[in-house]
Amino acid sequence: MPITVAIVEDEPPLLEMLTRLVSSAPQFRLLGGFPNGEAGLAAIPRLAPDVVIMDLQLPGMSGIECTARLRQVLPKTQIIVFTVFMDSDRIFKALSAGACGYLLKRTPRAEMITAIEQVFQGGAPMSAEIAEKVIALLHQSNPSTSQTVADAQLTFREEEVLKALADGLGTKAISVKLDVSLETVRFHLKNIYQKLHVRSQTEAVRKYLK
Secondary structure, eight states: OOEEEEEEOSSHHHHHHHHHHHHHOTTEEEEEEESSHHHHHHHHHHHOOSEEEEOSSOSSSOHHHHHHHHHHHOTTOEEEEEESOOOHHHHHHHHHHTOSEEEETTSOHHHHHHHHHHHHTTOOOBOHHHHHHHHHHHHHHOTHHHHHHHHTTOOHHHHHHHHHHHTTOOHHHHHHHHTOOHHHHHHHHHHHHHHHTOSSHHHHHHHHHO
């Protein structure tokens, strides 16, 4: 089954580009594109897509507010922020609202396709600059973040798997990166979920980032 996608983007050229990108990939099925948060919030809950690509700077309702409200009614839908902003305030607010990925608008189109696939698989794709900034700022501004994960007493390998998830890698990519089997990755994920008291990769990454 194709991965279903909806888009919320107010700039017509970018909305058209994203529409073409999603429509041209056989593994995706576009359910709709919306020019503002209000239109997206009115239609997307009914469509229930697997993935939403969300702009932050929207007229009226912000992308952060739209993300938060969509997550309330569609907890299984994965939301990728697509924006020009990389300041820490917007990044943290977007992730706190429930975004599962954060990509800059200069992201190459091939990486956009990969990111949609990764977030659908439970990954948390981010532009490299964003991932580095998020992790560095979180550890600097909130030392308890590291302690919270440390309290779970993860093994070295489990910490490697969790960091790979936070870097946006899916299960298969982690298997390749760590040179272990898929079953081994799944075994580590199961242990991570139990130790962090979560039920999915997305929840594990959120706990890692909070």
